[in-house]
Amino acid sequence: MNEINKDIIRFINKHHVLTLATSVENQPYCANCFYVYDETDNVFIFTTSDQTKHGQDAVRNPRVAASVVLETLVVGKIRGVQITGDMLKPEDEALKKFKKKYLLRFPFAQLLNPEVWILRPDFLKYTDNRLGFGKKLIWEARSTKIE
Numbered sequence: 001m002n003e004i005n006k007d008i009i010r011f012i013n014k015h016h017v018l019t020l021a022t023s024v025e026n027q028p029y030c031a032n033c034f035y036v037y038d039e040t041d042n043v044f045i046f047t048t049s050d051q052t053k054h055g056q057d058a059v060r061n062p063r064v065a066a067s068v069v070l071e072t073l074v075v076g077k078i079r080g081v082q083i084t085g086d087m088l089k090p091e092d093e094a095l096k097k098f099k100k101k102y103l104l105r106f107p108f109a110q111l112l113n114p115e116v117w118i119l120r121p122d123f124l125k126y127t128d129n130r131l132g133f134g135k136k137l138i139w140e141a142r143s144t145k146i147e
Contacts, residue, residue: 004042004139008126011079012037012068016105018044020087020119021065022057029053035119036105038098042121044083045098047114058087058117066119078129085121 020031031054033046044066048055058064064087069080090098099116103109122141129135 002139002141004039004124005126005137007128008081008124008137008139009037009039011070011081011126011128012044013039015068015070018046018066018068018083018119020046020054021067022054022061022087023063024057024060029057034106034109036102038101043098044119044121045102046117046119047102047109047112048117049115050089055115055117062086062088064119075133076129078127080127082123082125082127083119083121084123085119087117087119089115089117 016034016036017032018035020033022029022031031048031052033048035044035046037044050056050059064085066083066085067080068083070077072078089095095116098118099114102114102116124139126137126139127135128137
């Protein structure tokens with residue numbers, strides 16, 4: 001797999017809430033989720049349930065989109081990443097590993113015995129206006145480019 005630009009990874013690691021978008025039968029839906037990013041496996045780890053609307057949607061259509069943004073009114077400081085990929089429930093050893101990482105960052109979640117899911121990205125588009133207005137760094141599972 002090709003390397004993800006370190007600026008993208010730094011940005012992702014500084015934040016902890018992603019907006020997740022699902023779609024089934026042409027009906028979109030959004031949910032906000034606390035996440036942990038695992039750089040080694042290139043996955044966003046979060047918790048939800050297959051009883052939620054977005055969980056049910058992902059079971060039917062695992063292709064999702066997401067975003068992580070810095071809230072600012074200063075145009076020159078706008079930063080954010082847009083993501084596409086697959087939303088999956090890890091199993092066995094992967095489940096144990098990802099759940100441990102999630103609970104390390106969000107220990108209060110232990111009380112809920114959370115269901116851990118992952119978003120495995122295949123596309124990341126990072127906008128960072130500090131690098132120049134509209135500057136974008138793009139990572140795709142097969143290629144990396146800068147716009």
